[in-house]
Amino acid sequence: MSVARTWRTRKQRYALVGERCDYCQNAIFPPRDVCPHCAEPAQKEFALSGRGTVYSYTTVFDPPTGFDAFAPYPVALVKLDEGPMVTAQLTDIMPDQVKIGMPVEMVTRKLNEQGDEGIIVYSYKFRPQLQRQALAA
Amino acid sequence: MTEVKDSVLLRPNRPVGIVGYGAYVPIYRLPAREVARIWSGRDAELPIKEKAVAGLDEDTASMSIEAARNALARAQIDPKRIRAVWVGSESHPYAVKPTSTIVAEALDIVPLTQAADWEFACKAGTEAMQAAIAFVGSGMATYALSIGMDTAQGRPGDALEYTAAAGGAAILIGPAEESLATIEASVSYVTDTPDFWRRAHVHYPSHGQRFTGEPAYFHHVTHAAQIMLEELGRKPADYRYVVLHQPNVKFPQRAAKLLGFKPEQVQAGLLVGRIGNTYAGSSLVGMTAVLDEARPGDQVLVVSFGSGAGSDAFSLEVTERIEAARGRAPQTLDYIARRVEIDYATYARMRGKLLMK
Ligand SMILES: [Zn+2]
Numbered sequence: 001m002s003v004a005r006t007w008r009t010r011k012q013r014y015a016l017v018g019e020r021c022d023y024c025q026n027a028i029f030p031p032r033d034v035c036p037h038c039a040e041p042a043q044k045e046f047a048l049s050g051r052g053t054v055y056s057y058t059t060v061f062d063p064p065t066g067f068d069a070f071a072p073y074p075v076a077l078v079k080l081d082e083g084p085m086v087t088a089q090l091t092d093i094m095p096d097q098v099k100i101g102m103p104v105e106m107v108t109r110k111l112n113e114q115g116d117e118g119i120i121v122y123s124y125k126f127r128p129q130l131q132r133q134a135l136a137a
Numbered sequence: 138m139t140e141v142k143d144s145v146l147l148r149p150n151r152p153v154g155i156v157g158y159g160a161y162v163p164i165y166r167l168p169a170r171e172v173a174r175i176w177s178g179r180d181a182e183l184p185i186k187e188k189a190v191a192g193l194d195e196d197t198a199s200m201s202i203e204a205a206r207n208a209l210a211r212a213q214i215d216p217k218r219i220r221a222v223w224v225g226s227e228s229h230p231y232a233v234k235p236t237s238t239i240v241a242e243a244l245d246i247v248p249l250t251q252a253a254d255w256e257f258a259c260k261a262g263t264e265a266m267q268a269a270i271a272f273v274g275s276g277m278a279t280y281a282l283s284i285g286m287d288t289a290q291g292r293p294g295d296a297l298e299y300t301a302a303a304g305g306a307a308i309l310i311g312p313a314e315e316s317l318a319t320i321e322a323s324v325s326y327v328t329d330t331p332d333f334w335r336r337a338h339v340h341y342p343s344h345g346q347r348f349t350g351e352p353a354y355f356h357h358v359t360h361a362a363q364i365m366l367e368e369l370g371r372k373p374a375d376y377r378y379v380v381l382h383q384p385n386v387k388f389p390q391r392a393a394k395l396l397g398f399k400p401e402q403v404q405a406g407l408l409v410g411r412i413g414n415t416y417a418g419s420s421l422v423g424m425t426a427v428l429d430e431a432r433p434g435d436q437v438l439v440v441s442f443g444s445g446a447g448s449d450a451f452s453l454e455v456t457e458r459i460e461a462a463r464g465r466a467p468q469t470l471d472y473i474a475r476r477v478e479i480d481y482a483t484y485a486r487m488r489g490k491l492l493m494k
Pocket residue numbers: 021022023024025026035036037038039040
């Protein structure tokens with residue numbers, strides 16, 4: 001990803017900012033020129049909640065350039081609560097612990113580094129939803 | 138309120154407090170006995186049980202983002218009203234390029250905000266918090282976000298490798314009337330003390346061995362705390378909780394005892410045994426654990442310590458707003474309970490200690 005493209009996509013990468021269609025009310029991610037549901041243009045910016053479930057997944061053992069330091073890592077299709085499906089890495093989990101239907105939540109993590117001297121790219125990933133185990137006093 | 142003008146206490150013109158707070162601790166834990174297995178080969182007395190280690194895809198920016206999201210979830214304010222994002226750390230991902238702009242962008246605080254990174258070893262976070270108090274307290278801003286976060290590194294085999302950990306907290310400062318805990322006063326106490334340092338372009342820090350105890354940690358922590366108590370006319374018994382910077386389990390326990398605090402006042406905020414020394418995050422993440430369980434009316438004394446050296450002390454009073462706010466985000470103990478133990482080899486990989494080229 002070029003520095004310019006990284007910069008242009010920062011809102012969607014950092015915080016899962018997509019769109020909400022003015023006409024059919026569907027949530028859209030990633031943002032695009034035309035609504036994929038009703039083909040109407042001009043959408044409103046909309047930050048997705050980041051909660052969803054694992055729809056399907058695989059494990060990447062032979063990663064693309066720039067991701068070698070992270071392999072093996074799980075990648076999933078995540079069905080967001082608002083509707084859109086996104087492809088993203090899962091994190092804070094071993095590949096053999098991933099299950100279909102598992103509730104996950106978005107976190108912003110380091111996606112890769114463009115060499116020792118390049119920029120650091122951050123992006124959304126998903127992790128198992130944090131368990132609330134502490135007891136309130 | 139007498140003699141505010143010439144007091145050594147720092148107090149803003151308008152009362153301020155903590156309107157939101159959030160912790161972050163990574164999932165991985167390296168037991169101290171695992172470090173001992175590799176480097177000392179015997180059952181030495183261990184300074185902590187285990188430390189939190191950042192995952193391969195985590196750094197001070199990503200961790201700050203999550204802590205800040207938790208702080209904003211508790212405060213329930215429009216992020217566009219925040220006029221400062223200040224991140225204190227000694228492990229900023231870039232040498233040149235602010236961590237704070239990444240955090241401000243991720244939280245949709247941009248573009249009408251201050252953004253800067255702070256450095257003062259382990260007290261960079263409380264330094265940022267004091268500036269946020271002043272920024273809001275002067276009336277220049279309604280909200281200011283301060284963060285203390287680190288992914289600390291110790292030289293392999295060094296005493297610090299047992300404890301140098303990852304984690305921290307985000308503290309959102311705002312008007313006292315919206316606060317979960319009001320801030321009565323703060324005080325800073327610094328001297329030029331060479332107890333711990335890292336030169337430019339050097340990966341691991343150096344330290345003055347035994348010198349880190351008496352003239353550095355104990356001197357600054359106890360003086361900052363004592364000045365606070367004297368100036369406010371308080372006794373240790375007036376506080377329900379005290380949170381001190383925690384490089385290991387013994388130092389804060391001993392400093393608290395020297396000051397006249399009892400073990401039960403220290404306990405709730407003493408996390409180092411389970412997460413390690415989170416450097417700029419250390420006293421602040423301890424404070425979040427206290428806020429998770431404190432009751433309205435409780436007084437809390439927080440004292441940081443940063444090598445080089447200095448301490449910031451804060452006197453807080455918890456308000457009734459804490460009850461509704463604390464459940465809006467994961468609590469500090471939720472992060473501590475979330476735990477995956479790793480061995481030294483995995484740790485070496487995660488922390489970039491393997492030579493790959
Ligand atoms: Zn549509």
